[in-house]
Amino acid sequence: HVHACGGNARCSTCRVLVSDGLEQCEPRNAKENELAARKGFGDSIRLACQTRVRGPVKLRRLVIDEEDIKEASTQTNTGKEKALAILFSDIRNFTPFTENNLPYDVVHILNRYFTRMGAAIQQHGGYIDKYIGDGLMAIFGIEQDDPLDICMRAVRAARDMLSGLQEVNQYLCNHLEAQFKIGIGIHFGDVIIGELGHPDKRQFTALGDNVNMASRIESSCKKAGAALLISEDMYQIVAGSVRRGRVFEAGLKGKSGRYRLYEILDVPAESSTPEGRSSLDASPGGQSQDESVSVKEGTGNMNAEVLAIRDAAHDTRALLLRHIDGSFHFSPGQWVDVSLPNFEERRVFSIASAPRDDGTFMLATRIRSNSEFKQKLAVLKAGNALKVSKPMGEFTIPEKEARPIVLLAGGIGITPFRSMLEQALLSGDTRSFYLFYSNHTPDSTAFFRELKDWSADAENFHFIPTVTRSGKFEWGGERGRITVPLIKKYLADDMQAAVYYIAGPPEMVTALRSVLLEGGIAESHIIFEEFTGY
Known part of the structure; x- marks a missing residue:
């Protein structure tokens, strides 16, 4: 018999109708039971690849015609199941861009954009599955088996895609007075990979519910105001190797229930401490009420010192900070990820001051009574330490911008x-x-x-x-x-x-x-x- 899944009870293409002698067939095994329940098969419909026969039976194949026979005889790469990281990306508000620019210019820019994005994907071992208008789908892990390695390849590729976008935007701003913003969603899970399509134009691709999940996560980026979101399944794998931002509970189109999505801010060079605990993990709880840490007491992985604090408004606090390295380079409009000693939560803050040679910079925040993080921020004093990430973001004004x-x-x-x-x-x-x-x-x-x-x-x-x-x-x-x-x-x-x-x-x-x-x-x-x- 022929089958699309390699005889592993992962498809129903080898199903048969047993018209006589069903008692000569051994009971369904666990794999066949699971598929039969999912497809609603009656007792007389069996999978040829899983059914053991003890005596004579009469049966009829349910999936067979001339095209089935041709497909079975010419198929070069049948589907197989594999755990992969699936990445989707999309340009935000692309339709107005196409309406305001000449078609040839749009094609030129898209090809330039896809070249830069594709280079980031391929550099980390990813495979570009397909282009969908101004979006793309890529998969990671075709040749790898370790989930952490697979997921980190995808996250690093996404990071490099966002960095490469800055180069594309500089070109866009100079030539078409426009900028792109993109959203990236990544999920990890089992998919079916194989060649699909007309025999004269087959394409290697990934299929399955987990592919749809990754696409839905990418669609959530815009509403969340995030550039990169990953699923909870994936975050459980990479948690100790990435800098996490906000966490969202979101409904996904076509899916029931709510799903937890994680914003990823960066992939630091260091992955773990000597004790095997992630350098990004929070310290254990149970601290005294005054959890602030002084630079003089030892900063650990804290890298910024509070110099002064002032009120910028009745509910807004401004903190003047200094990076302990003595320099802190950023572009006006960028933001940093901030974490406090002995506290797991992190928050993102836009930098509120101009760059200075002495490594000082200002952050400002509105103090909220319903935010424990903000309350801890409110009681910081001069000399206390906190941790800031490298500056990130593209919300900047190009030097060549001449318009009002x-x-x-x-x-x-x-x-x-x-x-x-x-x-x-x-x-x-x-x-x-x-x-x-x-x-x-x-x-x-x-x-x-x-x-x-x-x-x-x-x-x-x-x-x-x-x-x-x-x-x-x-x-x-x-x-x-x-x-x-x-x-x-x-x-x-x-x-x-x-x-x-x-x-x-x-x-x-x-x-x-x-x-x-x-x-x-x-x-x-x-x-x-x-x-x-x-």
Whole structure:
């Protein structure tokens, strides 16, 4: 008989109908029972590859015609089951890009993009399974068996894809005044691999529910505001070898229930401590109430010292830090992953200051009573230590950007813009900057006095704060949400030509993007960063 799975009860192509002599067939084994239950087969439908016969039987093959016979005789690579890491990636908001650019330019850019992404995948032993419009699917582990090795190959490839995207975006910005953002989702599990398709054009591919799972995880990146998400199954394998960000509970399209997804921020060079415990693991619990660590007491893997702390608003704390290496290089708009001594949770913070030669930098956060991490951050003192990752992110302004630059911020979304503006002022940047900054009340407007002073000192920096709540407070600025009429009031004829950067909570970012698009602003002129989980 012929079969597609190699005779391992993983398909039903060898099924037969036993019309007489069923009692001569031995009972189903565990493998056949499992498949029969899944497919709803009656007692008389058996798998030829699994059924042992003791005497004469009459049967009829259920899967056979001329095409079946030809397929069985010409098949060169039947399917087999293998545990693989499956990676999906997709360019965010690609349709507006195609609408605003010539078809040949779109093809040229896509080929350049896929070349860079493909190089990252192949460098780590991955196989590019297929391209799906502006997305791609890759698999890892065809020639490997160790789950950790397979999963780390996929994660490292994803990291290099995100790094390579910066090169693509530089080219895009220079030639088409656009930038790409991508999402990557990875899952690990059993799939069926083999050649599929018309005999004249077969393609090696992976199939199965776990492939669909990886695709759904990638689709969750946009809503989560994350560049790279992996499944819980995969995280259990790589937990000691990666830097984790936020954790999400999400529903996945076509799947019932909720699934835990993990944001991966980086793959550090070090993988474990001499004791065999991951250097990224939290210290054991049961610490005293004062869990802060002083640099003088020994930093362990802490690498930054608190120099000073000040209030940036009534609910916002700014921390001036210094990297213990004496230097800390980053681009305005980038972020870091922060962890505290003796505490497992980590958080992502945008850097709020311009780069400095002495290794100092500022972080700022709104203190929340429902966040244990924020409460621990609030009681830090000068001399305490914490750990920061290397700077990451692509929410930056290219040096060659010549258009008017409009910054739209809400709440703590001001932090990357403060970094950009301070750098512009220190470097004597002559480009036009407009900062529209929305908050509930004046006392919740972080860095208000500072931003107002900068605006008074620099003719090319225009600060437009607005508050959305009414109350018994003095306020000489704008009121209400950021709208097209408000922007046009200050930019006038420059509104259509400007480039727009948005930072704030997801709902605000979504609303502002809609406002700008409805106001006639091209999608390619809008760049955004969502602040989630805060």
